[in-house]
Amino acid sequence: xxxxxxxxxxxxxxxxxxxxxxxxxxxxxxxxxxxxxxxxxxxxxxxxxxxxxxxxxxxxxxxxxxxxxxxxxxxxxxxxxxxxxxx
Ligand SMILES: [Zn+2]
Numbered sequence: 568x569x570x571x572x573x574x575x576x577x578x579x580x581x582x583x584x585x586x587x588x589x590x591x592x593x594x595x596x597x598x599x600x601x602x603x604x605x606x607x608x609x610x611x612x613x614x615x616x617x618x619x620x621x622x623x624x625x626x627x628x629x630x631x632x633x634x635x636x637x638x639x640x641x642x643x644x645x646x647x648x649x650x651x652x653x654x
Contacts, residue, residue, distance in 0.1 A: 577608035585612060589622050595642070596626045 571578055587601040601622070604613045628634040 572606040572609060572611055574611045575606065575609040577606050579607040580604040580613070581607055587614070587622060589626050591626065594626075594630055596622065596629060596636075598622050598625070 572580075581604070582602065583605045584600040584602055585605070587598045587603075589596045589598065601614065601618060603615075603618075605611070606613075625634075629636050
């Protein structure tokens with residue numbers, strides 16, 4: 568895995584499980600409890616290529632193969648220009 572953080576140069580990482588959002592053509596897949604190495608200084612997350620490949624495969628299984636995900640949620644989308652300022 569990563570030896571030096573590409574963003575801050577720190578060398579200390581911790582193994583954590585995080586939420587990962589995969590996005591392709593306005594379609595989203597959120598995956599919970601994805602293992603990664605996280606920089607202890609800046610928090611940048613590094614994922615193993617096999618893990619990202621697995622998530623991409625799962626995305627295809629769900630959107631193209633009709634696989635039923637663990638959970639589905641509705642996500643509101645808004646343009647910032649349409650957000651009304653608090654008066
Ligand atoms: Zn870092």
